[in-house]
């Protein structure tokens with residue numbers, strides 16, 4: 014155990030393992046001691062501590078951390094423990110006197126305030142053996158503890174829940190004032206280990222050695238007939254009073270009895286003294302003998318009774334009662350008991366009846382206690398769930414760190430139920446209680462929680478459930494929290510993800526992609542989702558009034574709800590628009606500005622804000638006078654429908670000017686200037702330019718199945734998610750794509766920055782050369798000692814040089830090797846024209862050597 018084991022088993026590397034690694038503990042078991050100490054606080058006040066079975070030293074680390082600075086800490090284990098500051102360690106077997114002597118030598122006459130024992134025998138053969146060795150080890154550690162503990166001291170030990178468990182607890186109770194068994198949250202549920210904290214050591218003057226002798230403790234107590242029999246009788250009775258509860262037989266088979274099925278003759282049941290125990294342990298009651306068959310034929314022995322006798326393990330409480338009644342009746346019938354109506358009633362029967370009544374009373378009492386306990390447990394569970402839900406929310410908001418995860422948990426085996434911090438089931442029920450689950454779809458139906466499956470809440474639940482308003486308030490709170498979380502999530506996303514930032518920036522400056530289109534367009538979001546349709550309607554209505562070209566079809570188009578909606582949204586701003594008032598309005602896109610700068614819109618003095626009612630609504634600073642002034646500018650007939658804010662004169666007004674002769678050119682120039690970046694936009698632009706699309710078609714395109722989706726009161730995260738998917742597919746043509754690709758190709762063909770820079774440099778140098786040549790030429794011209802002809806020649810030469818690229822190609826120099834026919838030749842070798850150079854291997858070496866020497870001399874002289 015002491016040496017490091019590779020933890021590869023499923024679930025071994027749990028949160029405590031990771032926490033231990035993070036916090037530098039040698040073993041995850043360190044958290045068990047931390048949690049035990051948190052509950053019982055025995056380390057803080059201790060001055061001396063002995064840790065038996067301490068390797069690798071996790072508990073020692075905890076002790077050293079939590080105990081006062083000058084305390085004495087001694088650790089013992091079979092295997093050596095790596096040094097820990099302020100801790101003395103030995104390698105010894107705690108069951109030997111040598112270990113005792115070592116501790117005595119270290120402590121001298123000191124007494125320990127705390128003795129810890131987390132020992133596990135290094136066997137691992139069979140469970141029963143392991144458990145026994147563990148119990149033995151515990152007793153050995155207790156032996157050391159009672160020797161070294163100070164009066165009132167604390168002994169903490171690990172015990173396995175086995176057949177010896179009760180015996181150990183009994184011994185502890187003899188020696189300590191308070192004995193409590195607990196299972197810290199960090200102890201795995203699958204493990205049978207449990208920790209017993211024994212406080213207030215009684216320090217008796219004389220301790221009976223039998224208390225510490227495994228032979229006596231485990232044999233004598235276990236064998237004590239009274240206890241054992243009593244226990245099994247209790248169990249058997251419990252089987253009868255609560256047949257629905259299955260009890261596990263953790264002790265294994267009884268000596269000499271290796272079957273699970275037991276049957277007895279009816280006479281044993283009828284004539285026996287303990288009918289209840291019989292019913293609790295037996296599987297079948299048989300009518301075997303002649304006498305018993307006669308009993309079976311009696312009218313009191315109904316078919317039900319016979320069937321009940323056939324399989325006792327499937328019976329309920331009522332069936333057991335019936336059997337007991339039948340037994341009494343049969344006893345009277347066969348003369349074992351006198352009839353209860355008889356004058357002189359025998360004592361035995363009276364005892365029997367009394368026993369039965371007592372059983373009934375006990376049963377009722379038990380039932381009542383059970384009900385009470387269940388109600389209490391439910392209440393506690395609910396409270397714990399609420400705390401947990403809050404903690405989870407706080408953790409999500411990064412307001413708390415998971416430092417003491419699960420500290421408040423309590424072991425279910427000790428009777429109060431174990432909860433997991435991250436148990437979504439509880440969180441879900443918490444949420445459900447807060448009314449939030451209704452927002453999460455139909456999960457509630459699938460919940461296995463008995464409360465939900467029973468349909469109507471129980472009485473005590475009713476009592477704890479808050480009123481309707483309370484529930485609504487909680488729902489609202491949860492929704493607000495959710496909104497807040499979503500906002501902060503988006504903020505984080507923006508901070509972290511460059512892509513999102515780029516996208517957001519592009520959305521701000523992207524072109525208008527069709528009427529009502531561009532589902533994920535910021536603009537459409539900002540205009541409260543009413544988008545292109547609303548804008549078009551407003552624009553169309555104005556266009557109809559201002560131009561003669563209005564067509565009948567268009568006049569019919571505006572749906573009454575739309576205008577109604579607009580009107581309403583103006584008068585009573587929705588929650589969403591109120592929220593938008595807090596954020597600065599995003600600048601509208603260039604393309605939408607382009608579109609609304611048409612003449613038809615120009616008439617109303619600029620339409621910066623058409624369709625953007627959210628902006629109008631959010632303009633909280635706008636005073637009433639301004640509003641009235643704006644209202645005046647709007648045509649009376651449409652006064653009720655919407656209002657338009659005047660726009661300052663814009664240089665884009667000439668856009669789409671149909672009167673203009675160079676209309677196409679202007680359009681092209683504008684398109685070039687503002688850019689059409691998506692195939693949809695390019696397609697639409699081409700269709701408009703080529704007059705393939707009419708105004709009506711454009712309007713119709715802006716109307717789609719999502720246009721009238723109500724968005725009132727929906728949370729932002731939902732609308733954002735919808736906007737990703739609820740968008741129409743705008744048509745894309747081959748020509749549009751081709752145009753876009755051509756533009757991309759042109760972009761690709763542009764030189765990259767470095768090349769451009771090199772070219773610029775070259776140009777600049779050429780310029781400098783030319784300027785220099787000009788200056789020289791002027792100088793030549795100014796000299797008086799040259800003839801005109803010479804001057805002209807010289808100037809020509811200078812200018813030629815100045816205009817040249819500067820990189821005069823080097824003339825080829827012919828290399829002639831000074832060997833063979835050329836050896837020793839002086840002057841031009843035969844047959845060599847132009848520039849030449851004689852090379853000689855020897856000479857080259859000599860020249861290089863000479864240069865080297867010169868260089869070295871130069872350095873030395875410095």
Ligand SMILES: C[S@@+](CC[C@H](N)C(=O)[O-])C[C@H]1O[C@@H](n2cnc3c(N)ncnc32)[C@H](O)[C@@H]1O
Nearest residue numbers: 014015066068069070071072091106107131133
């Ligand atoms: C679960 S580990 C103890 C872990 C320790 N509490 C910690 O936090 O690091 C059990 C230890 O008991 C030790 N052990 C088992 N039998 C022992 C014995 N007879 N004497 C001393 N140590 C023993 C094993 O060597 C093993 O290191």
